[in-house]
Amino acid sequence: MLAKPTMVDMETLVSLCKRRGFVFQSSEIYGGINGFWDFGPVGVELKRRVKEAWWKRMVQWREDVVGLDTSIIAHPQTWVSSGHVSAFSDPMVDCKKCKKRFRSDTDVSTGKCPECGGELTEPRQFNLMFQTHVGANQDDASVAYLRPETCQSIFTEFKNVQTVSRLKIPFGIAQIGKAFRNEITPRNFIFRSREFEQMEMEFFCHPTESAKWYEYWVQERLDWFMSVGMKKENLRLRPHATDELAHYASGCTDVEFQMPFGWSELEGIANRGNYDLTQHMKHSGKDLDYYNEETKERFVPAVVETSVGVDRTCLALLINAYHEEEVKGEKRIVLSLHPSIAPYQVAVFPLSGKLREPATRVEKSLRRFFAADYDEAGSIGKRYRRHDEIGTPFCVTYDFQSEIDQTVTVRNRDSMVQDRIAIDQLVNYLNDKIL
Numbered sequence: 001m002l003a004k005p006t007m008v009d010m011e012t013l014v015s016l017c018k019r020r021g022f023v024f025q026s027s028e029i030y031g032g033i034n035g036f037w038d039f040g041p042v043g044v045e046l047k048r049r050v051k052e053a054w055w056k057r058m059v060q061w062r063e064d065v066v067g068l069d070t071s072i073i074a075h076p077q078t079w080v081s082s083g084h085v086s087a088f089s090d091p092m093v094d095c096k097k098c099k100k101r102f103r104s105d106t107d108v109s110t111g112k113c114p115e116c117g118g119e120l121t122e123p124r125q126f127n128l129m130f131q132t133h134v135g136a137n138q139d140d141a142s143v144a145y146l147r148p149e150t151c152q153s154i155f156t157e158f159k160n161v162q163t164v165s166r167l168k169i170p171f172g173i174a175q176i177g178k179a180f181r182n183e184i185t186p187r188n189f190i191f192r193s194r195e196f197e198q199m200e201m202e203f204f205c206h207p208t209e210s211a212k213w214y215e216y217w218v219q220e221r222l223d224w225f226m227s228v229g230m231k232k233e234n235l236r237l238r239p240h241a242t243d244e245l246a247h248y249a250s251g252c253t254d255v256e257f258q259m260p261f262g263w264s265e266l267e268g269i270a271n272r273g274n275y276d277l278t279q280h281m282k283h284s285g286k287d288l289d290y291y292n293e294e295t296k297e298r299f300v301p302a303v304v305e306t307s308v309g310v311d312r313t314c315l316a317l318l319i320n321a322y323h324e325e326e327v328k329g330e331k332r333i334v335l336s337l338h339p340s341i342a343p344y345q346v347a348v349f350p351l352s353g354k355l356r357e358p359a360t361r362v363e364k365s366l367r368r369f370f371a372a373d374y375d376e377a378g379s380i381g382k383r384y385r386r387h388d389e390i391g392t393p394f395c396v397t398y399d400f401q402s403e404i405d406q407t408v409t410v411r412n413r414d415s416m417v418q419d420r421i422a423i424d425q426l427v428n429y430l431n432d433k434i435l
Protein backbone atom coordinates (compact mmCIF):
# COMPACT_ATOMS: atom_id res chain seq x y z
CA MET A 1 0.00 0.00 0.00
CA LEU A 2 1.57 3.33 -1.08
CA ALA A 3 0.50 6.59 0.46
CA LYS A 4 0.78 9.53 -1.92
CA PRO A 5 2.33 12.33 0.11
CA THR A 6 1.62 15.25 -2.24
CA MET A 7 -1.18 17.64 -1.38
CA VAL A 8 -4.38 17.37 -3.40
CA ASP A 9 -4.72 20.01 -6.11
CA MET A 10 -7.80 22.22 -6.20
CA GLU A 11 -9.14 20.76 -9.45
CA THR A 12 -9.16 17.22 -8.02
CA LEU A 13 -10.81 18.40 -4.82
CA VAL A 14 -13.50 20.47 -6.57
CA SER A 15 -14.31 17.48 -8.76
CA LEU A 16 -14.57 15.16 -5.72
CA CYS A 17 -16.80 17.71 -3.97
CA LYS A 18 -19.20 17.76 -6.89
CA ARG A 19 -19.10 14.00 -7.56
CA ARG A 20 -19.82 13.07 -3.96
CA GLY A 21 -22.27 15.84 -3.06
CA PHE A 22 -20.16 18.11 -0.86
CA VAL A 23 -20.41 21.35 -2.84
CA PHE A 24 -22.12 22.42 -6.06
CA GLN A 25 -21.82 25.66 -7.96
CA SER A 26 -24.83 27.80 -7.04
CA SER A 27 -27.52 28.08 -9.77
CA GLU A 28 -25.56 25.74 -12.02
CA ILE A 29 -28.46 25.21 -14.43
CA TYR A 30 -28.39 28.96 -15.21
CA GLY A 31 -24.64 28.99 -15.76
CA GLY A 32 -23.72 29.60 -12.10
CA ILE A 33 -23.21 32.82 -10.16
CA ASN A 34 -19.66 33.79 -9.29
CA GLY A 35 -18.78 33.62 -5.59
CA PHE A 36 -21.79 31.58 -4.43
CA TRP A 37 -21.86 27.87 -3.59
CA ASP A 38 -24.42 25.27 -2.52
CA PHE A 39 -23.59 22.58 0.00
CA GLY A 40 -25.00 19.18 -1.08
CA PRO A 41 -26.32 16.35 1.12
CA VAL A 42 -22.85 15.27 2.24
CA GLY A 43 -21.39 18.78 2.48
CA VAL A 44 -24.21 20.04 4.66
CA GLU A 45 -23.47 17.25 7.14
CA LEU A 46 -19.78 18.20 7.24
CA LYS A 47 -20.68 21.84 7.76
CA ARG A 48 -23.11 21.01 10.57
CA ARG A 49 -20.51 18.82 12.25
CA VAL A 50 -17.90 21.62 12.09
CA LYS A 51 -20.35 24.11 13.60
CA GLU A 52 -21.34 21.63 16.31
CA ALA A 53 -17.69 20.95 17.17
CA TRP A 54 -17.05 24.70 17.47
CA TRP A 55 -20.20 25.36 19.50
CA LYS A 56 -19.47 22.47 21.87
CA ARG A 57 -15.98 23.69 22.68
CA MET A 58 -16.71 27.42 22.63
CA VAL A 59 -20.11 27.47 24.36
CA GLN A 60 -21.47 24.15 25.62
CA TRP A 61 -18.36 23.00 27.48
CA ARG A 62 -17.65 26.40 29.03
CA GLU A 63 -19.27 28.31 31.84
CA ASP A 64 -18.02 31.70 30.66
CA VAL A 65 -19.40 31.88 27.10
CA VAL A 66 -23.05 32.15 26.00
CA GLY A 67 -24.57 32.04 22.52
CA LEU A 68 -26.52 34.50 20.40
CA ASP A 69 -28.33 34.45 17.07
CA THR A 70 -28.93 37.91 15.63
CA SER A 71 -30.57 39.18 12.44
CA ILE A 72 -28.56 39.40 9.23
CA ILE A 73 -29.85 42.92 8.58
CA ALA A 74 -29.18 45.31 11.44
CA HIS A 75 -29.92 49.01 11.85
CA PRO A 76 -27.76 50.68 9.16
CA GLN A 77 -26.23 52.95 11.78
CA THR A 78 -24.46 49.84 13.11
CA TRP A 79 -22.22 49.87 10.05
CA VAL A 80 -21.59 53.60 10.24
CA SER A 81 -20.47 53.25 13.87
CA SER A 82 -18.28 50.22 13.17
CA GLY A 83 -16.53 52.07 10.33
CA HIS A 84 -17.71 49.69 7.60
CA VAL A 85 -19.67 52.31 5.62
CA SER A 86 -16.64 54.55 5.34
CA ALA A 87 -13.80 52.06 5.25
CA PHE A 88 -14.79 48.45 4.51
CA SER A 89 -13.38 48.53 1.02
CA ASP A 90 -10.71 47.05 -1.24
CA PRO A 91 -8.79 48.97 -3.90
CA MET A 92 -10.13 48.11 -7.36
CA VAL A 93 -8.81 48.66 -10.88
CA ASP A 94 -10.46 48.09 -14.28
CA CYS A 95 -8.75 46.89 -17.42
CA LYS A 96 -9.35 49.49 -20.15
CA LYS A 97 -9.09 46.76 -22.81
CA CYS A 98 -10.97 43.66 -21.57
CA LYS A 99 -13.03 45.57 -18.95
CA LYS A 100 -12.30 42.99 -16.21
CA ARG A 101 -11.99 44.17 -12.60
CA PHE A 102 -9.22 43.28 -10.15
CA ARG A 103 -8.13 44.00 -6.61
CA SER A 104 -5.09 46.16 -7.10
CA ASP A 105 -3.47 45.08 -3.81
CA THR A 106 -3.52 41.31 -4.39
CA ASP A 107 -4.37 40.50 -8.03
CA VAL A 108 -2.09 42.86 -9.94
CA SER A 109 1.67 42.56 -9.72
CA THR A 110 2.98 44.08 -12.96
CA GLY A 111 0.77 47.17 -13.30
CA LYS A 112 -0.84 45.55 -16.37
CA CYS A 113 -4.07 43.51 -16.68
CA PRO A 114 -3.28 39.95 -15.46
CA GLU A 115 -5.71 38.55 -18.07
CA CYS A 116 -4.86 40.40 -21.29
CA GLY A 117 -1.92 42.67 -20.44
CA GLY A 118 -4.06 45.78 -21.10
CA GLU A 119 -3.72 49.17 -19.41
CA LEU A 120 -5.37 49.55 -15.99
CA THR A 121 -7.30 52.47 -14.50
CA GLU A 122 -6.12 54.25 -11.34
CA PRO A 123 -7.15 52.30 -8.18
CA ARG A 124 -10.36 53.40 -6.44
CA GLN A 125 -11.98 52.12 -3.27
CA PHE A 126 -14.85 49.64 -3.64
CA ASN A 127 -17.07 49.08 -0.59
CA LEU A 128 -17.64 45.35 -0.06
CA MET A 129 -20.99 45.55 1.69
CA PHE A 130 -24.08 44.34 -0.17
CA GLN A 131 -26.82 46.98 -0.06
CA THR A 132 -30.55 46.42 0.01
CA HIS A 133 -33.65 48.43 0.90
CA VAL A 134 -35.95 47.80 3.82
CA GLY A 135 -39.66 48.46 3.29
CA ALA A 136 -41.59 49.59 0.24
CA ASN A 137 -39.66 52.80 -0.43
CA GLN A 138 -36.41 52.44 -2.33
CA ASP A 139 -34.65 55.64 -1.38
CA ASP A 140 -31.56 56.69 0.58
CA ALA A 141 -33.47 56.51 3.86
CA SER A 142 -34.34 52.85 3.37
CA VAL A 143 -30.81 51.61 2.56
CA ALA A 144 -29.64 48.68 4.69
CA TYR A 145 -26.75 46.24 4.47
CA LEU A 146 -26.32 42.48 4.58
CA ARG A 147 -23.87 42.04 7.45
CA PRO A 148 -20.26 41.59 6.35
CA GLU A 149 -19.36 40.01 9.73
CA THR A 150 -21.46 38.55 12.51
CA CYS A 151 -19.73 40.24 15.42
CA GLN A 152 -21.19 43.76 15.33
CA SER A 153 -24.54 42.61 16.73
CA ILE A 154 -22.67 40.91 19.56
CA PHE A 155 -21.42 44.37 20.53
CA THR A 156 -24.81 46.05 20.15
CA GLU A 157 -26.44 43.26 22.22
CA PHE A 158 -23.69 43.27 24.85
CA LYS A 159 -25.81 44.95 27.54
CA ASN A 160 -28.90 42.79 26.96
CA VAL A 161 -26.89 39.57 27.08
CA GLN A 162 -24.91 40.60 30.14
CA THR A 163 -28.08 41.61 31.98
CA VAL A 164 -30.06 38.44 31.27
CA SER A 165 -27.18 35.99 31.70
CA ARG A 166 -25.88 37.80 34.82
CA LEU A 167 -22.38 36.81 33.75
CA LYS A 168 -19.53 38.66 35.35
CA ILE A 169 -16.56 39.81 33.35
CA PRO A 170 -14.58 38.05 31.93
CA PHE A 171 -17.13 36.32 29.69
CA GLY A 172 -17.76 35.73 26.01
CA ILE A 173 -20.65 35.86 23.53
CA ALA A 174 -20.54 33.51 20.56
CA GLN A 175 -22.44 33.48 17.30
CA ILE A 176 -22.54 31.41 14.12
CA GLY A 177 -24.18 32.86 11.04
CA LYS A 178 -24.11 34.02 7.47
CA ALA A 179 -22.00 36.95 6.35
CA PHE A 180 -21.87 38.61 2.94
CA ARG A 181 -19.09 40.45 1.14
CA ASN A 182 -19.21 41.62 -2.43
CA GLU A 183 -15.66 40.43 -3.05
CA ILE A 184 -14.12 41.94 -6.20
CA THR A 185 -12.52 38.62 -7.15
CA PRO A 186 -13.99 35.64 -5.29
CA ARG A 187 -11.61 32.72 -5.79
CA ASN A 188 -10.21 29.38 -4.77
CA PHE A 189 -13.55 27.59 -4.58
CA ILE A 190 -15.19 28.13 -1.16
CA PHE A 191 -12.09 29.86 0.25
CA ARG A 192 -13.18 33.36 -0.77
CA SER A 193 -16.85 33.62 -1.62
CA ARG A 194 -19.46 36.35 -1.52
CA GLU A 195 -21.75 34.53 0.90
CA PHE A 196 -20.22 32.49 3.71
CA GLU A 197 -20.65 31.58 7.35
CA GLN A 198 -18.62 32.83 10.28
CA MET A 199 -18.17 31.49 13.81
CA GLU A 200 -17.23 34.43 15.99
CA MET A 201 -16.76 34.91 19.71
CA GLU A 202 -16.17 38.20 21.51
CA PHE A 203 -14.58 37.80 24.94
CA PHE A 204 -15.17 40.81 27.21
CA CYS A 205 -12.58 41.39 29.90
CA HIS A 206 -10.95 44.03 32.04
CA PRO A 207 -8.55 46.12 29.89
CA THR A 208 -5.62 45.13 32.13
CA GLU A 209 -6.30 41.44 31.38
CA SER A 210 -6.80 41.56 27.63
CA ALA A 211 -3.18 40.64 26.78
CA LYS A 212 -3.45 37.51 28.94
CA TRP A 213 -6.77 36.47 27.37
CA TYR A 214 -5.44 37.17 23.90
CA GLU A 215 -2.59 34.68 24.47
CA TYR A 216 -5.07 32.19 25.91
CA TRP A 217 -7.47 32.37 22.94
CA VAL A 218 -4.70 32.06 20.33
CA GLN A 219 -3.64 28.76 21.91
CA GLU A 220 -7.20 27.57 22.51
CA ARG A 221 -8.20 28.14 18.89
CA LEU A 222 -5.09 26.37 17.58
CA ASP A 223 -5.92 23.43 19.85
CA TRP A 224 -9.48 23.33 18.50
CA PHE A 225 -8.26 22.89 14.93
CA MET A 226 -6.15 19.96 16.05
CA SER A 227 -9.06 18.48 18.02
CA VAL A 228 -11.02 18.14 14.78
CA GLY A 229 -8.16 16.32 13.09
CA MET A 230 -6.06 19.07 11.53
CA LYS A 231 -2.43 17.94 11.21
CA LYS A 232 -0.02 20.10 13.16
CA GLU A 233 2.29 20.49 10.17
CA ASN A 234 -0.56 21.96 8.09
CA LEU A 235 -1.16 24.77 10.60
CA ARG A 236 0.85 27.75 11.71
CA LEU A 237 0.32 30.93 13.71
CA ARG A 238 1.12 34.23 12.05
CA PRO A 239 1.22 37.23 14.40
CA HIS A 240 0.50 40.45 12.50
CA ALA A 241 3.24 43.03 12.18
CA THR A 242 2.50 46.35 13.88
CA ASP A 243 1.85 48.11 10.56
CA GLU A 244 -0.80 45.48 9.65
CA LEU A 245 -2.85 46.09 12.77
CA ALA A 246 -6.01 48.20 12.84
CA HIS A 247 -5.29 51.43 14.75
CA TYR A 248 -7.35 50.28 17.77
CA ALA A 249 -5.93 46.71 17.96
CA SER A 250 -2.95 45.83 20.09
CA GLY A 251 -2.49 42.34 18.68
CA CYS A 252 -3.79 40.01 15.99
CA THR A 253 -2.71 36.48 15.12
CA ASP A 254 -3.95 34.45 12.17
CA VAL A 255 -4.26 30.70 12.27
CA GLU A 256 -3.04 29.76 8.80
CA PHE A 257 -3.42 26.52 6.88
CA GLN A 258 -1.25 25.21 4.10
CA MET A 259 -3.60 25.35 1.12
CA PRO A 260 -2.58 24.11 -2.36
CA PHE A 261 -2.30 27.84 -3.24
CA GLY A 262 -0.08 28.67 -0.23
CA TRP A 263 -0.37 29.43 3.47
CA SER A 264 -3.74 31.15 4.00
CA GLU A 265 -5.76 32.59 6.86
CA LEU A 266 -8.43 30.41 8.43
CA GLU A 267 -9.05 32.43 11.56
CA GLY A 268 -8.08 35.73 13.13
CA ILE A 269 -7.69 36.22 16.87
CA ALA A 270 -7.55 39.90 17.76
CA ASN A 271 -7.09 42.02 20.84
CA ARG A 272 -9.49 44.82 19.81
CA GLY A 273 -9.34 46.93 22.98
CA ASN A 274 -12.65 48.68 23.71
CA TYR A 275 -12.96 50.25 20.26
CA ASP A 276 -16.19 48.54 19.18
CA LEU A 277 -18.16 49.15 22.37
CA THR A 278 -16.91 52.73 22.53
CA GLN A 279 -17.96 53.40 18.93
CA HIS A 280 -21.47 52.02 19.52
CA MET A 281 -21.75 54.01 22.77
CA LYS A 282 -20.75 57.18 20.98
CA HIS A 283 -23.17 56.76 18.08
CA SER A 284 -26.17 55.32 19.99
CA GLY A 285 -25.83 57.44 23.12
CA LYS A 286 -26.42 54.26 25.19
CA ASP A 287 -24.19 52.92 27.95
CA LEU A 288 -22.38 49.75 27.01
CA ASP A 289 -20.06 49.83 29.98
CA TYR A 290 -19.77 47.41 32.87
CA TYR A 291 -20.00 47.93 36.62
CA ASN A 292 -17.98 45.66 38.87
CA GLU A 293 -19.97 45.48 42.11
CA GLU A 294 -17.07 44.08 44.12
CA THR A 295 -14.47 46.67 43.15
CA LYS A 296 -17.06 49.45 42.53
CA GLU A 297 -15.32 50.12 39.25
CA ARG A 298 -17.15 51.17 36.08
CA PHE A 299 -15.32 50.59 32.78
CA VAL A 300 -15.77 49.79 29.11
CA PRO A 301 -14.60 46.20 28.67
CA ALA A 302 -11.79 45.28 26.32
CA VAL A 303 -12.53 42.60 23.76
CA VAL A 304 -10.59 39.63 22.45
CA GLU A 305 -12.19 38.31 19.26
CA THR A 306 -11.92 34.90 17.63
CA SER A 307 -13.28 34.88 14.07
CA VAL A 308 -13.25 31.90 11.73
CA GLY A 309 -15.03 31.02 8.48
CA VAL A 310 -17.05 27.79 8.39
CA ASP A 311 -16.63 27.31 4.63
CA ARG A 312 -12.90 27.96 4.78
CA THR A 313 -12.55 25.50 7.67
CA CYS A 314 -14.47 22.86 5.68
CA LEU A 315 -12.14 23.39 2.72
CA ALA A 316 -9.08 23.06 4.94
CA LEU A 317 -10.45 19.92 6.59
CA LEU A 318 -11.09 18.32 3.21
CA ILE A 319 -7.57 19.12 1.98
CA ASN A 320 -6.10 17.98 5.29
CA ALA A 321 -7.96 14.65 5.08
CA TYR A 322 -7.48 13.81 1.39
CA HIS A 323 -5.04 11.15 0.36
CA GLU A 324 -4.58 8.57 -2.33
CA GLU A 325 -3.25 5.04 -1.91
CA GLU A 326 -2.56 2.17 -4.22
CA VAL A 327 -4.31 -1.01 -3.13
CA LYS A 328 -3.82 -4.16 -5.22
CA GLY A 329 -2.90 -2.04 -8.23
CA GLU A 330 -5.93 0.23 -7.88
CA LYS A 331 -6.12 3.82 -6.68
CA ARG A 332 -8.00 4.29 -3.41
CA ILE A 333 -9.11 7.84 -2.56
CA VAL A 334 -9.68 8.37 1.15
CA LEU A 335 -10.83 11.30 3.22
CA SER A 336 -9.41 10.56 6.66
CA LEU A 337 -11.78 12.96 8.39
CA HIS A 338 -11.87 12.90 12.18
CA PRO A 339 -14.91 10.82 13.24
CA SER A 340 -16.39 13.81 15.08
CA ILE A 341 -16.76 15.80 11.85
CA ALA A 342 -17.24 13.06 9.24
CA PRO A 343 -20.54 13.58 7.34
CA TYR A 344 -21.49 9.99 8.19
CA GLN A 345 -19.90 8.21 11.12
CA VAL A 346 -21.11 4.80 10.05
CA ALA A 347 -22.62 3.21 6.93
CA VAL A 348 -24.53 -0.08 6.84
CA PHE A 349 -24.49 -2.41 3.84
CA PRO A 350 -26.41 -5.65 3.26
CA LEU A 351 -24.13 -8.18 1.49
CA SER A 352 -27.06 -9.15 -0.71
CA GLY A 353 -30.44 -7.62 -1.59
CA LYS A 354 -32.00 -10.56 0.28
CA LEU A 355 -30.61 -9.16 3.54
CA ARG A 356 -32.16 -5.71 3.10
CA GLU A 357 -34.66 -6.01 5.93
CA PRO A 358 -32.32 -7.09 8.78
CA ALA A 359 -29.59 -4.69 7.55
CA THR A 360 -32.07 -1.81 7.60
CA ARG A 361 -32.99 -2.77 11.15
CA VAL A 362 -29.33 -2.50 12.18
CA GLU A 363 -29.02 0.85 10.40
CA LYS A 364 -32.16 2.24 12.08
CA SER A 365 -30.86 1.19 15.50
CA LEU A 366 -27.61 3.10 14.85
CA ARG A 367 -29.27 6.26 13.51
CA ARG A 368 -30.40 7.29 16.98
CA PHE A 369 -26.79 7.47 18.15
CA PHE A 370 -24.70 8.27 15.08
CA ALA A 371 -24.88 9.96 11.70
CA ALA A 372 -25.62 6.79 9.74
CA ASP A 373 -26.12 5.99 6.07
CA TYR A 374 -27.53 2.92 4.34
CA ASP A 375 -26.16 1.77 1.00
CA GLU A 376 -27.08 -1.22 -1.11
CA ALA A 377 -26.11 0.08 -4.57
CA GLY A 378 -23.35 -1.79 -6.46
CA SER A 379 -20.76 -4.22 -5.18
CA ILE A 380 -19.45 -4.06 -1.62
CA GLY A 381 -16.14 -2.80 -3.05
CA LYS A 382 -17.91 0.13 -4.76
CA ARG A 383 -19.76 0.98 -1.57
CA TYR A 384 -16.48 0.99 0.39
CA ARG A 385 -14.96 3.28 -2.24
CA ARG A 386 -17.88 5.71 -2.06
CA HIS A 387 -17.70 5.90 1.72
CA ASP A 388 -13.89 6.19 1.71
CA GLU A 389 -14.29 9.22 -0.56
CA ILE A 390 -16.74 10.94 1.77
CA GLY A 391 -14.76 10.02 4.88
CA THR A 392 -17.07 7.51 6.62
CA PRO A 393 -14.83 6.01 9.33
CA PHE A 394 -16.79 2.76 9.81
CA CYS A 395 -18.71 0.52 7.40
CA VAL A 396 -20.88 -2.27 8.79
CA THR A 397 -21.72 -5.22 6.56
CA TYR A 398 -24.63 -7.52 7.32
CA ASP A 399 -23.90 -10.88 5.68
CA PHE A 400 -25.26 -14.43 5.77
CA GLN A 401 -23.29 -15.26 8.90
CA SER A 402 -25.14 -12.40 10.62
CA GLU A 403 -28.36 -14.41 10.16
CA ILE A 404 -26.78 -17.29 12.08
CA ASP A 405 -24.84 -15.66 14.92
CA GLN A 406 -26.14 -12.05 15.07
CA THR A 407 -22.72 -10.54 14.33
CA VAL A 408 -21.64 -8.09 11.60
CA THR A 409 -18.31 -6.99 10.17
CA VAL A 410 -17.09 -3.49 10.95
CA ARG A 411 -14.49 -2.20 8.50
CA ASN A 412 -12.15 0.59 9.58
CA ARG A 413 -11.70 3.23 6.84
CA ASP A 414 -8.05 3.98 7.60
CA SER A 415 -6.62 0.53 8.37
CA MET A 416 -9.19 -1.38 6.26
CA VAL A 417 -9.14 -3.99 9.04
CA GLN A 418 -12.44 -5.78 9.60
CA ASP A 419 -13.68 -6.81 13.05
CA ARG A 420 -16.55 -9.18 13.70
CA ILE A 421 -18.84 -7.59 16.32
CA ALA A 422 -22.06 -8.75 17.97
CA ILE A 423 -24.96 -6.57 16.81
CA ASP A 424 -26.00 -5.86 20.39
CA GLN A 425 -22.47 -4.52 21.08
CA LEU A 426 -22.28 -2.30 17.99
CA VAL A 427 -23.30 0.96 19.68
CA ASN A 428 -20.74 0.49 22.46
CA TYR A 429 -18.05 -0.51 19.97
CA LEU A 430 -18.64 2.55 17.78
CA ASN A 431 -19.04 4.88 20.76
CA ASP A 432 -15.58 3.89 21.97
CA LYS A 433 -14.06 4.67 18.60
CA ILE A 434 -16.01 7.79 17.65
CA LEU A 435 -16.45 9.84 20.82
Ligand code: GAP
Nearest residue numbers: 149151191192193196266267268307308309312
Ligand atom coordinates in the same frame (compact mmCIF):
# COMPACT_ATOMS: atom_id res chain seq x y z
N1 GAP B 1 -14.96 40.18 12.72
C1 GAP B 1 -13.67 40.05 12.16
C2 GAP B 1 -13.67 39.55 10.80
O1 GAP B 1 -14.71 39.40 10.16
P1 GAP B 1 -12.08 38.78 8.87
O2 GAP B 1 -10.62 38.44 8.90
O3 GAP B 1 -12.53 39.77 7.86
O4 GAP B 1 -12.42 39.26 10.35
C3 GAP B 1 -12.80 36.41 9.63
O5 GAP B 1 -12.91 37.44 8.69
C4 GAP B 1 -12.83 35.06 8.94
O6 GAP B 1 -13.98 34.97 8.09
C5 GAP B 1 -11.64 34.83 8.00
O7 GAP B 1 -10.51 34.36 8.70
C6 GAP B 1 -12.20 33.77 7.08
O8 GAP B 1 -12.12 32.49 7.67
C7 GAP B 1 -13.67 34.17 6.96
N2 GAP B 1 -13.88 34.95 5.73
C8 GAP B 1 -13.69 36.27 5.55
N3 GAP B 1 -14.00 36.62 4.29
C9 GAP B 1 -14.39 35.50 3.65
C10 GAP B 1 -14.84 35.21 2.32
N4 GAP B 1 -14.98 36.15 1.41
N5 GAP B 1 -15.16 33.93 2.01
C11 GAP B 1 -15.06 32.94 2.94
N6 GAP B 1 -14.65 33.16 4.21
C12 GAP B 1 -14.32 34.42 4.56
